[in-house]
Amino acid sequence: xxxxxxxxxxxxxxxxxxxxxxxxxxxxxxxxxxxxxxxxxxxxxxxxxxxxxxxxxxxxxxxxxxxxxxxxxxxxxxxxxxxxxxxxxxxxxxxxxxxxxxxxxxxxxxxxxxxxxxxxxxxxxxxxxxxxxxxxxxxxxxxxxxxxxxxxxxxxxxxxxxxxxxxxxxxxxxxxxxxxxxxxxxxxxxxxxxxxxxxxxxxxxxxxxxxxxxxxxxxxxxxxxxxxxxxxxxxxxxxxxxxxxxxxxxxxxxxxxxxxxxxxxxxx
Numbered sequence: 001x002x003x004x005x006x007x008x009x010x011x012x013x014x015x016x017x018x019x020x021x022x023x024x025x026x027x028x029x030x031x032x033x034x035x036x037x038x039x040x041x042x043x044x045x046x047x048x049x050x051x052x053x054x055x056x057x058x059x060x061x062x063x064x065x066x067x068x069x070x071x072x073x074x075x076x077x078x079x080x081x082x083x084x085x086x087x088x089x090x091x092x093x094x095x096x097x098x099x100x101x102x103x104x105x106x107x108x109x110x111x112x113x114x115x116x117x118x119x120x121x122x123x124x125x126x127x128x129x130x131x132x133x134x135x136x137x138x139x140x141x142x143x144x145x146x147x148x149x150x151x152x153x154x155x156x157x158x159x160x161x162x163x164x165x166x167x168x169x170x171x172x173x174x175x176x177x178x179x180x181x182x183x184x185x186x187x188x189x190x191x192x193x194x195x196x197x198x199x200x201x202x203x204x205x206x207x208x209x210x211x212x213x214x215x216x217x218x219x220x221x222x223x224x225x226x227x228x229x230x231x232x233x234x235x236x237x238x239x240x241x242x243x244x245x246x247x248x249x250x251x252x253x254x255x256x257x258x259x260x261x262x263x264x265x266x267x268x
Contacts (some may be wrong), residue, residue: 002115004071005010006182010085010086010088010106011086011089012149013082013085014081014082014083014085014086014089014100015082016082017078017079017082017085018077018079018082020076020077020078021075021076021077021078021080021081021082022078022079022080022100023075024074024243025075025076025079025104025107027071027073027266028068028072028075029037030206031064031068032065035060035061035064035065035146036061038057039053039054040053045083045254046083049213052130052133055129055130055133056126056130058122058126059123059126061125062119062120062122062123062126063123063235063236064115064262065115065241066115066120066123066236066239066243067239068140069111069115069239069240070243072111073246073247073250075244076104076107076247076250078106079100079101079223079249080101080104080250080254083101092170102111104254105250105251105254105255106251107249108248108250108251108254109248109251111243112243112244112245112246112247112248112249112250112251113244113248114244115240115242115243115244115247116240116241116248120208120237120241122217123233123235123236123240124237125238125256127229127232127233127236128229128233131225131226131228131229132234134225135222135225138221138222138225139252140216142214142217142218145214146211146214147208149210149211149214150207153203153207153246156193157203159193173189173238191198204205
């Protein structure tokens, strides 16, 4: 009677552990299935925006798989803890429970192999391609800004050499036709043009300083992008390796335990 009563709490505990373990595993697999749905491609594979969206989706999927990879592992641990309690309590297992255990071990081996190579390689490759896209955008923006600087410099140079326009600017200010904010802007423009006319080299110095600032910002942005790439790649790579070790260890230990249980059953 006492033995039966002592087994009851263990049986309840094992059922709870197995139930929670199965829920964690199934919910994680459902999440993975949703993550693996690729983005739609209205513009086709030749659409640059779709390729960018696909890379972002790939990086997001592999990143989510790595970040949430420990959840199925916890589920497997709870599941096998429940079976361990049953074994030590002398509770007889049902036939379908052995199938569940084998299926869980197969799933563990599949996840371990996935985290060992495909997932981290896809993640690092998508990060690398996204980094190339980011650097290309940085270079493009820097080139556009330098082109604008060169265009504005040419306009200022042409204005300095056009005495008629300078005279018209001076007359507009003296006539009082412009007032308020517009007058302040024109007056500032006139003062700047007069300074540049007195010191022609100042314009070149300002242009060079602006270009230097743009190039420095470009290099800093490229350096930051490369740093983020390395940091994320190393973190995801190490996390994926640890997950692979964990899942493959669970599969190996579980298979060893199954073999031992069968030998004991045969010996009996």
